[in-house]
Structures are given as C-alpha cells and as structure tokens.
Amino acid sequence: MKVSHLNFIFVVFLCLSLQLKAQPKDIEIAKLFKGTKGCFVISKFDNSEHYYFNKDQAQERFSPCSTFKIPNSLIALQTGVASGIDYVIEWDSIRNPHEAWMNEKEPFKYWCQNHTMKSAFKYSVVWYYQEIARKIGEIRMQQAIISLDYGNKDISSALDRFWLCGSLEISAIEQTQFLRKLYNEKLVDFSKENIQKVKAIMLYEEGDDYKLFGKTGGGNCSADKVIGWYVGFVETQKGPYVFAMNMLADDFKQFDNNRRIETVKEILKILGYI
Numbered sequence: 607m608k609v610s611h612l613n614f615i616f617v618v619f620l621c622l623s624l625q626l627k628a629q630p631k632d633i634e635i636a637k638l639f640k641g642t643k644g645c646f647v648i649s650k651f652d653n654s655e656h657y658y659f660n661k662d663q664a665q666e667r668f669s670p671c672s673t674f675k676i677p678n679s680l681i682a683l684q685t686g687v688a689s690g691i692d693y694v695i696e697w698d699s700i701r702n703p704h705e706a707w708m709n710e711k712e713p714f715k716y717w718c719q720n721h722t723m724k725s726a727f728k729y730s731v732v733w734y735y736q737e738i739a740r741k742i743g744e745i746r747m748q749q750a751i752i753s754l755d756y757g758n759k760d761i762s763s764a765l766d767r768f769w770l771c772g773s774l775e776i777s778a779i780e781q782t783q784f785l786r787k788l789y790n791e792k793l794v795d796f797s798k799e800n801i802q803k804v805k806a807i808m809l810y811e812e813g814d815d816y817k818l819f820g821k822t823g824g825g826n827c828s829a830d831k832v833i834g835w836y837v838g839f840v841e842t843q844k845g846p847y848v849f850a851m852n853m854l855a856d857d858f859k860q861f862d863n864n865r866r867i868e869t870v871k872e873i874l875k876i877l878g879y880i
C-alpha cells in the first residue's frame with residue numbers, strides 16, 4: 607500500500623511538473639489574445655508534431671471568410687475558370703460600387719480597379735472571388751468542396767456568399783488538415799501545378815531563416831462578435847509547419863495594424879519556430 611501510495615504521489619508530481627513546464631509559453635500566448643478569445647494550432651507538415659492553444663475553440667467551426675480564397679483560387683485554376691494567377695477580371699462599378707470610406711482604409715482602397723488573381727488575393731478583394739465563384743458554378747463548386755473535404759462542405763446559402771458568414775464553416779484544426787494536404791501537394795483531383803500556383807500567391811514574408819505563407823479572413827458573423835483568421839504555413843530551419851489561428855473580438859478595430867498576422871508571428875517566436 608505504501609509503495610502504491612508513493613507511486614501515486616510520484617505520478618501526480620510528474621503531471622504537475624509537466625503542466626508547470628508548459629505553462630510559461632501558454633501564458634505568453636494568452637497575453638497576445640488580450641481583449642479577444644483566440645486559439646492557435648500548428649503541426650508539422652508530416653503530421654508528426656502538434657501544438658494547440660485553446661483546443662476547444664480550435665475544434666469549433668466558424669465561417670472561413672476570406673481564408674476561403676485559398677481553395678477558391680485552387681478550384682478556379684483546376685476548373686479552367688482562371689487561366690493562371692495573372693487572370694484578369696475587370697471591375698464592374700455598377701455591381702461593386704465605390705464607397706467614400708474605402709479611400710482611407712486598407713485593403714479596401716485597392717478594390718475598385720481591375721484585378722488579377724494574384725493581386726485580388728493580396729488585397730483580399732471580395733468582388734473578384736465572388737465573380738470567380740459565379741463562373742465556377744454551383745455543381746462544380748460543390749464537387750470540389752467535397753473533394754477537398756473542406757469543413758462542413760455546405761455551400762447552400764448562396765453561391766457567391768456561402769463562405770462570407772454563410773453556410774460554410776470550418777474549424778482551425780480542419781484548416782490545418784486542408785493546408786497540410788495543400789502543402790504536401792496531396793489533394794486528390796487537383797494538379798501539382800495548380801497547387802504550386804496557389805502556394806506561390808500565399809507567400810507573405812521572407813525572413814532570414816523562414817518563409818511565411820498565409821491568408822487572413824474576418825467577418826461580422828454573429829450579433830455580438832466578429833471573427834478574425836490567419837491560416838497558412840511557415841517554412842523554417844526545423845522544417846515546414848501548417849498553422850491556423852482565429853480570434854473572436856468585439857469589433858474589427860481589434861484587428862487593426864495587421865494584428866492577426868503579427869499575433870501568429872509572435873506565437874511562432876514564442877514556440878521557437880522563427
């Protein structure tokens with residue numbers, strides 16, 4: 607009995623020690639989400655290494671918002687709707703009117719002009735990708751979403767809005783599962799050439815010892831909260847990793863100054879990846 611009791615105490619002590627060892631990084635990461643409720647997931651490209659911050663939220667599905675521009679680009683290329691990342695769609699000022707508030711606000715001040723896929727991805731031009739979705743059509747879009755196993759695969763709300771606080775939802779963990787297949791060029795029904803084109807337009811930043819690829823997203827999808835996303839992958843000296851972050855905030859002002867991207871970069875530094 608004494609031996610068993612000592613073993614029990616040892617196990618409890620070991621568990622507490624492991625929790626205390628992991629706690630400082632979690633505390634540092636929690637500070638980055640101040641004023642919001644956030645989660646973060648990162649895993650190695652071969653699915654061998656994982657880190658979760660707020661795993662409960664990471665398992666919860668939300669609208670992908672503009673992070674859907676990643677699969678939307680891929681589907682457009684694979685179906686031939688877009689001939690390449692330089693495929694131009696002319697701005698329609700009637701369908702997508704210019705509004706005065708756009709002049710002073712990033713990235714909206716770049717929206718009211720002709721765009722290529724590459725520039726529309728960079729400036730997160732909603733109208734461009736809505737037109738892409740219309741050209742793809744409901745049948746081909748649904749088939750592609752099923753093939754990609756993307757979130758709940760529900761595009762029923764509207765062909766040109768289902769990813770914008772509509773019927774399509776995906777969790778942070780599911781985002782990383784999709785991104786791992788994208789990075790490894792293992793998406794069934796999609797050519798390596800088209801996957802490589804999408805990966806190329808995702809490149810955001812090159813540091814001395816890393817390359818960061820990703821896409822932001824955000825939407826006013828509930829009565830009292832807005833969601834902000836940053837998802838992608840990072841190539842480091844330790845290898846490539848896929849990641850997804852989302853945060854729930856009171857308003858979009860909390861996402862100013864590239865907060866979503868900077869939060870992910872700070873987390874990557876805390877975890878020792880960059």
